[in-house]
Amino acid sequence: MVAQWNIDLETADLFAALVCILCVAIVVSGKSVGKGLISALLGLLLCTIGSDPISTYSRWTYGVERLFNGVPPLPLILGVMVLSDILTSLERFVLFEKTKHIAAFLPNWGQLKMMLLPMVTGSIIGLLISVIPAAARAAAFISCYDTKRAARRKKNPFVLAAASQAAQASSSVGSMFSLLLFGIPGTRLGVILFMTFLLHGLSPASFFGQPNIEVIDSVLGGAFVTGMLLIGLGFCGMHFFAVCSRLDGRILLPILFVITIAGVYLIHQSFFDVYLTILFGIIGYIRNRYRYPLLPFLLAFILGPIIEVNLRHTLAFSAGDFSILLTNPLALILLITAILLLLMTFLKQWSYTRYIKKNM
Incomplete structure (x- = not known):
């Protein structure tokens, strides 16, 4: 329809x-x-x-020659989303906050009972609001407000965090509607999926007028399998991630920088893409410093x-x-x-x- x-x-x-x-x-x-x-x-x-x-x-x-088809989207996305965060972390000098010892990985029955209703309402709010293109960001705020208003008592950060995270998780699902039908990514995850489509020669905008059921089924099936794998990876690798967060940022940040630059170069074996990534990383650093929003920039670049x-x-x-x-x-x-x-x-x-x- x-x-x-x-x-x-x-x-x-x-x-x-x-x-x-x-x-x-x-x-x-x-x-x-x-x-x-x-x-x-x-x-x-x-x-x-x-x-x-x-x-x-x-x-x-x-x-x-590399600019005849427009600015390459991959160097731009990695520059403003990844490299800029690395430069911002270097400038703030507070590279990574060390994680404290984790005593328990799962909530107890009392905590689960307390946050069950906020999680359900947050998931519904996030799913409905994120259907509107570019409105997924507001889902977490509206969910927190609704939870705080319904509680009518002193706010509980634990419950508000549960409602907010549930809304953010469901907003990624709702934003798939605008991505697959309109070709408009409403979240950072949508931007990453959009770039994946382009790298494989697929145009998400074409799904709107000419639905390709096989491609859409593959994307949704892959998203479901990935979600299940991430749940298992999160539980099994929680100790490992906690140890990684205790590493010195002077070790982690150079590794992230090298991985980013190497990934950009290996796509087309072009140093021009590397220069563009560094340029957009500097632009993204300036954006972070003066608090210019990222979503309008990326959405305008995609929809322009x-x-x-x-x-x-x-x-x-x-x-x-x-x-x-x-x-x-x-x-x-x-x-x-x-x-x-x-x-x-x-x-x-x-x-x-x-x-x-x-x-x-």
Whole structure:
């Protein structure tokens, strides 16, 4: 049914829907709408590098062959998600907090009974909210709020942690809906799966209009088997992980750095990918330092080509007249919703900042 909706949508409607999804990611990704908007604009600017999707004219490649198809996604993802965290850990000098001795690995009956209901409600909340693209991050916060409100007593960190972790775990399942049908990753796990599809020559966006049952079954079956293996690995390797966390960061961080660089190089045997990874690692380090959200940047980078193609097809139908976006009812509603969402969140944050400064 959802795939049929995509077939019936016009290019203007799809463009407006993607813009609305990007605005949702900006709003829910951090405390500052301005920083989220800057991150999204930077991701959209990176999408302009490479061949033009309509005329195939080369843009901002400066003769570099590896950039003709756009910025390679793997160096970008590993740079901003992995290498940047390594650089941030080095800068903070508190590399790894040593884990204390673990006395018990499983909760007792009293603890399990106390957190059973929060875990169930958190799983349901995470599953329902994460179906909305880019909204999976909010599932843990809403679950904690619901648990605290239902308890009506002094908050219990143990129960709140159980509700939050259950919501995060189920949000990974719900985000598969938007990934497989829309090609829009809503979580970090979704971004990793998206990169896996691209490395194997699969385009998740094609699942929407042309469902491939065999591929989807393979992905879901693999996710189920992986989940079962991780449960066993977690129980069996808990002692080993605790020992690893006690190692000096001066040993672990260089190992992580070498593994990251080696993995990037071995994909295409290209030092250019290594240079790009280091460059995006520095950009990600700056992002971490000044607390710019990551999700709008990654989502804009992934959705940017689809947004550009749909916008240009829409303008081609109207001979370059932007008023076609205002005459289409669904596109107009979605664009107004996106603008109001940004404005309302910005005004709320601005008024809160003024209130804090006035009462300091």
